[in-house]
Amino acid sequence: MKILFAASEVFPFAKTGGLADVAGSLPVVLHELGHDVRVVMPKYRCVAPAGPDLVDTGARIPVRIGDAIAVGALFEGRLAGRVPVYFVRYDPYFDRDGLYGTAEGDYPDNASRFIFFSRAILDTMQGLDFWPDVLHLNDWQCALAALYLKTYTGVGRYEQVASLLTIHNLGYQGLFWHYDMPLTGLGWEYFTPEGIEFYGKINFLKAGLISADLLSTVSRKYAREIQTEPFGFGLDGVLRKRAHDLFGVLNGVDYAQWNPADDPHLPERYGPEDLAGKAACKRELLKRFGLAQRMGRPLIGCVSRLTAQKGFDLIAAVGPALAQMNVGLVVLGDGDEKIRNELTTLAHRYPRHVGIRIAYDDSLAHLIEAGADFFLMPSRYEPCGLNQMYSLRYGTIPIVRGTGGLDDTIVSFNRHTGTGNGFKFFTYSPQRLLRAVRRALSIYDDRPRFTRLVHNAMSCDFSWMRSAQEYEKLYDRLLRRGAKRKQTR
Numbered sequence: 037m038k039i040l041f042a043a044s045e046v047f048p049f050a051k052t053g054g055l056a057d058v059a060g061s062l063p064v065v066l067h068e069l070g071h072d073v074r075v076v077m078p079k080y081r082c083v084a085p086a087g088p089d090l091v092d093t094g095a096r097i098p099v100r101i102g103d104a105i106a107v108g109a110l111f112e113g114r115l116a117g118r119v120p121v122y123f124v125r126y127d128p129y130f131d132r133d134g135l136y137g138t139a140e141g142d143y144p145d146n147a148s149r150f151i152f153f154s155r156a157i158l159d160t161m162q163g164l165d166f167w168p169d170v171l172h173l174n175d176w177q178c179a180l181a182a183l184y185l186k187t188y189t190g191v192g193r194y195e196q197v198a199s200l201l202t203i204h205n206l207g208y209q210g211l212f213w214h215y216d217m218p219l220t221g222l223g224w225e226y227f228t229p230e231g232i233e234f235y236g237k238i239n240f241l242k243a244g245l246i247s248a249d250l251l252s253t254v255s256r257k258y259a260r261e262i263q264t265e266p267f268g269f270g271l272d273g274v275l276r277k278r279a280h281d282l283f284g285v286l287n288g289v290d291y292a293q294w295n296p297a298d299d300p301h302l303p304e305r306y307g308p309e310d311l312a313g314k315a316a317c318k319r320e321l322l323k324r325f326g327l328a329q330r331m332g333r334p335l336i337g338c339v340s341r342l343t344a345q346k347g348f349d350l351i352a353a354v355g356p357a358l359a360q361m362n363v364g365l366v367v368l369g370d371g372d373e374k375i376r377n378e379l380t381t382l383a384h385r386y387p388r389h390v391g392i393r394i395a396y397d398d399s400l401a402h403l404i405e406a407g408a409d410f411f412l413m414p415s416r417y418e419p420c421g422l423n424q425m426y427s428l429r430y431g432t433i434p435i436v437r438g439t440g441g442l443d444d445t446i447v448s449f450n451r452h453t454g455t456g457n458g459f460k461f462f463t464y465s466p467q468r469l470l471r472a473v474r475r476a477l478s479i480y481d482d483r484p485r486f487t488r489l490v491h492n493a494m495s496c497d498f499s500w501m502r503s504a505q506e507y508e509k510l511y512d513r514l515l516r517r518g519a520k521r522k523q524t525r
């Protein structure tokens with residue numbers, strides 16, 4: 037199959053969160069399965085400048101923004117040395133420090149930037165004469181492309197292209213005021229409740245939800261949750277209407293990046309047969325955060341974007357209790373100012389037990405995965421979550437709230453049967469979180485059981501192959517539909 041995979045961030049070129057990890061791994065596995073898959077993303081400032089790794093294809097695409105034309109240049113690079121990646125270069129929009137904004141907030145012209153990108157995805161097909169069977173779109177930043185695809189009739193071979201939109205996080209929809217409508221190039225007839233209007237605004241994600249041939253999200257549980265009011269962010273009705281076209285495919289882990297036996301970021305490597313290296317990682321981690329904790333005391337780690345989604349109000353609430361129990365806590369994250377301040381205050385109050393690093397630091401993220409005993413993810417909602425799966429491979433036991441992908445991947449440890457890979461609570465409250473932590477600590481103090489738990493965790497396999505095969509099935513379904521459509525024409 038020919039697949040064009042579009043995303044606004046792709047690791048290692050640009051990353052703010054899990055989407056980049058997915059976009060950097062899934063296409064490579066699809067390529068291994070024998071598909072002609074290519075990736076398209078914007079050329080941000082952080083993407084290496086044109087050089088031996090990035091070549092100018094010479095193709096120029098005229099992209100319509102309102103009444104104007106912005107000419108994008110297509111550069112080509114390779115993902116994992118083999119999958120072609122097309123970088124759309126248009127410096128006025130993408131030659132900036134951030135991907136979506138600055139510490140002060142989103143860029144004010146994000147509507148134009150991602151209208152541009154969504155159209156550029158389609159214009160790339162024409163510009164390079166590459167006509168995929170499947171256009172795989174991800175999140176609001178490229179969701180409009182699904183709608184444009186329906187309007188590009190009579191030109192090129194767009195009518196043969198089927199689309200799949202994957203929702204990585206319904207909390208981000210790309211909402212813009214209605215004055216931006218002319219920029220989209222879509223007539224006002226699209227600005228209706230059945231169309232892309234959403235409480236008086238334009239909703240880019242909704243454009244994709246109503247137009248893509250199939251929809252998916254990143255875990256089965258989240259696929260069900262988003263059809264309900266508490267998780268739907270106002271779009272649950274739209275999703276219920278498309279329930280038959282909506283699938284949950286769990287993300288995978290790129291074990292070439294996340295494997296303690298072969299991780300260049302660690303002071304010592306280790307595997308399930310010999311955990312000595314893990315102790316060295318813990319020692320290093322305590323040192324880096326300047327914690328006065330003994331090696332024998334439990335250490336909880338957390339690596340996350342600092343947003344309300346991730347449950348930091350619960351972490352702040354249980355912080356003092358953790359310190360009183362002589363449990364260490366290290367957090368690496370960046371984002372929301374209020375959360376930054378709350379965590380910093382906690383670290384100042386409990387300098388022996390709590391360490392906070394406000395930064396984006398890939399290397400430190402790996403060290404926390406390896407050096408902590410437990411990994412905390414008390415999310416309000418979590419479409420999939422990758423860190424709990426990374427933790428498992430590092431023998432670092434997840435303590436999670438049972439929502440979305442966290443519920444699908446973590447099974448509470450049963451002290452009687454010795455089964456399970458972590459600890460889970462459901463009700464969103466500090467008391468319930470604390471109860472889960474207490475359960476975890478009681479197993480930590482029971483060495484034979486804890487060793488068993490660590491082995492259970494490390495033997496979990498969430499490699500991408502299984503997920504990629506599920507995507508293959510969705511692509512197949514799209515092709516079969518296309519064939520049927522042709523027959524009935």
Ligand code: ADP
Nearest residue numbers: 053054340341369395396397398401421422423
């Ligand atoms: P989300 O996409 O909602 O942020 P995921 O769990 O899917 O959550 O993915 C988060 C990814 O981003 C992981 O690879 C994690 O290690 C990384 N990450 C998040 N915050 C930081 C940070 N401050 N420094 C380094 N890596 C981070």
Ligand code: GLC
Nearest residue numbers: 054055204418419420421422
């Ligand atoms: C989103 C979600 C996260 C998911 C990631 C990759 O950012 O918040 O749960 O793992 O996308 O799909």
